Amino acid sequence: MQDTEALVRAAQEGNLAAFGQVYEAYYLRVYRYAAARVGQGAEAEDVAQEVFLKALNSLHKFKFSGPPFAAWLFRIAHNLIIDRARHMKAASAATSGPPADLDQALGVAGDDNVEEQALLSLDMEALREALGKVTKLQRQVIELRFIAGLSLAETAGVMGRKENAVKALQHSALGALRRLLAPMASPEVAT
Amino acid sequence: MSKDGMYVSDALNDSLGLMAQGGTVEECLARYPDIADELAPLLHLARQTQGVAEAMAPTPDAQRAGLGRITDEWNAMQARSRRQQRAPWRLLRRSRVLAVVAALVLVFGGWTTAAAAQDTVPGDTLYPVKQTQERVLLLVVFTHGGKADLHARLAEARAVEATKLAAQGSDPVAVDEVTDRMQEHMNECVSLMGGELSGKRSSDGGVVSVVGPGGRQYSLSPNTSVSGEISIGGREYVVSRDTSEYRALGRSYWAERETRRLRPPRGEWSDRRAAMKEQFYQHFLQFQQGRGELSPEFRSAHRDRIEAAFQRSERLMLEALLMMQALEDAHHPPE
Numbered sequence: 362m363q364d365t366e367a368l369v370r371a372a373q374e375g376n377l378a379a380f381g382q383v384y385e386a387y388y389l390r391v392y393r394y395a396a397a398r399v400g401q402g403a404e405a406e407d408v409a410q411e412v413f414l415k416a417l418n419s420l421h422k423f424k425f426s427g428p429p430f431a432a433w434l435f436r437i438a439h440n441l442i443i444d445r446a447r448h449m450k451a452a453s454a455a456t457s458g459p460p461a462d463l464d465q466a467l468g469v470a471g472d473d474n475v476e477e478q479a480l481l482s483l484d485m486e487a488l489r490e491a492l493g494k495v496t497k498l499q500r501q502v503i504e505l506r507f508i509a510g511l512s513l514a515e516t517a518g519v520m521g522r523k524e525n526a527v528k529a530l531q532h533s534a535l536g537a538l539r540r541l542l543a544p545m546a547s548p549e550v551a552t
Numbered sequence: 553m554s555k556d557g558m559y560v561s562d563a564l565n566d567s568l569g570l571m572a573q574g575g576t577v578e579e580c581l582a583r584y585p586d587i588a589d590e591l592a593p594l595l596h597l598a599r600q601t602q603g604v605a606e607a608m609a610p611t612p613d614a615q616r617a618g619l620g621r622i623t624d625e626w627n628a629m630q631a632r633s634r635r636q637q638r639a640p641w642r643l644l645r646r647s648r649v650l651a652v653v654a655a656l657v658l659v660f661g662g663w664t665t666a667a668a669a670q671d672t673v674p675g676d677t678l679y680p681v682k683q684t685q686e687r688v689l690l691l692v693v694f695t696h697g698g699k700a701d702l703h704a705r706l707a708e709a710r711a712v713e714a715t716k717l718a719a720q721g722s723d724p725v726a727v728d729e730v731t732d733r734m735q736e737h738m739n740e741c742v743s744l745m746g747g748e749l750s751g752k753r754s755s756d757g758g759v760v761s762v763v764g765p766g767g768r769q770y771s772l773s774p775n776t777s778v779s780g781e782i783s784i785g786g787r788e789y790v791v792s793r794d795t796s797e798y799r800a801l802g803r804s805y806w807a808e809r810e811t812r813r814l815r816p817p818r819g820e821w822s823d824r825r826a827a828m829k830e831q832f833y834q835h836f837l838q839f840q841q842g843r844g845e846l847s848p849e850f851r852s853a854h855r856d857r858i859e860a861a862f863q864r865s866e867r868l869m870l871e872a873l874l875m876m877q878a879l880e881d882a883h884h885p886p887e
Binding site: 375376377378380381382384385388389392393396397401402405406409410413414417418484485488503506507508509510513525528529531532535536538539542 | 557558560561562564565568569593594597598600601602603604605607608609610611614615618619621622623625626629743746747748763764765766767768882
């Protein structure tokens with residue numbers, strides 16, 4: 362696998378295969394980032410797909426002098442998820458149905474392994490619940506750093522903050538999560 | 553944040569970096585024994601969160617099917633770009649050129665002459681008429697897919713010319729030039745379909761390979777092995793080319809493997825890809841047949857050079873065929 366910069370440059374010059382490799386390299390991480398917000402399954406897959414289509418259409422605008430490519434890509438993902446949340450909220454208000462909570466979808470997956478899925482859902486549920494109680498910035502840093510697996514520099518690029526600020530934020534975010542999860546988590550987390 | 557707080561944040565980040573490279577929590581804590589009690593639960597929690605994330609996975613086909621939409625979007629973007637290039641003033645200029653060329657063809661050639669020019673090769677008196685006809689066609693075909701089809705047909709025409717020139721014992725330079733033009737048409741065709749041909753000479757005993765969307769490599773090996781499945785007309789094939797046999801006869805042998813229907817093609821682009829794949833396969837077979845029927849003049853002092861041009865042509869056809877399969881798989885992963 363070539364490095365991301367070389368692939369992005371090749372894609373900007375019209376190489377579809379290079380963009381395909383970028384897609385392969387980042388798809389799973391974008392999917393996980395989306396799944397943490399909208400829940401596992403078809404909706405997260407749709408979001409991930411949409412992110413790459415938007416990225417393809419805007420690829421000519423990406424500048425190597427700015428934040429890293431991953432930061433640019435996840436900023437697209439972040440904006441897309443926020444837009445979808447707004448639309449869902451508006452649609453929910455219009456139909457006067459039950460309040461639309463993006464997080465309700467969490468834990469819904471098409472996996473056949475019920476036992477494994479139950480364990481996963483339990484962890485996901487606890488994590489989701491805790492993420493719903495921390496600040497927006499703390500939630501974002503957890504999602505970018507530990508769910509999408511971005512580096513500190515990439516996370517700083519997405520959030521538009523200095524790396525030192527992101528370091529402090531991830532510290533406070535993990536601390537806040539720990540306090541929320543401690544009563545229900547495994548002994549090692551509660552340590 | 554206090555100085556102590558910043559120290560812990562730095563230590564935490566440093567430890568996360570170490571863990572990302574395979575380090576254990578214990579190794580991280582050993583680096584910072586003074587704050588181990590504070591770091592330990594945070595690192596365990598980070599690892600557990602990563603574990604939850606790693607268990608999140610899309611459905612198996614979703615990722616590859618997504619490549620199909622990207623290829624479609626890529627094609628659409630290229631089509632939009634080409635439409636934008638045909639701004640009204642460009643169209644006007646193009647239509648003037650078209651009118652002039654058409655008039656020239658009619659005045660100096662006429663339809664009978666144009667038809668007679670079809671079988672010509674470079675060097676023939678009527679060959680310029682054939683070239684003019686082709687330029688006119690490229691001007692009047694405006695759709696993205698139509699142009700791809702036309703370039704495929706023109707590539708085939710150049711391949712036929714190359715075998716005719718060789719059969720006549722022509723100068724190998726002429727064969728090389730025709731092969732270059734065939735390559736240009738083939739590149740343009742595959743580019744319009746969303747792929748790219750490497751056009752590189754094999755350094756691996758004749759292996760032909762392309763990289764499709766997603767970086768998946770497709771290759772045809774001369775030693776009966778094939779990676780990536782070739783589906784033509786709803787059937788899968790494996791190419792078997794015995795090297796010694798190939799040298800003696802200039803032939804390849806395609807053997808039908810078990811028939812397994814892939815997902816039926818859907819949509820215009822899918823149909824076009826399937827048609828192209830079939831077309832390139834037929835080109836390949838016809839070209840090889842043409843090679844087998846070459847006249848004794850072909851066995852001249854220039855044989856090696858002409859043979860090299862032919863191998864390049866064959867290689868391009870196989871690359872184009874593989875690329876169509878790669879594009880199709882990106883859209884409709886095999887079941």
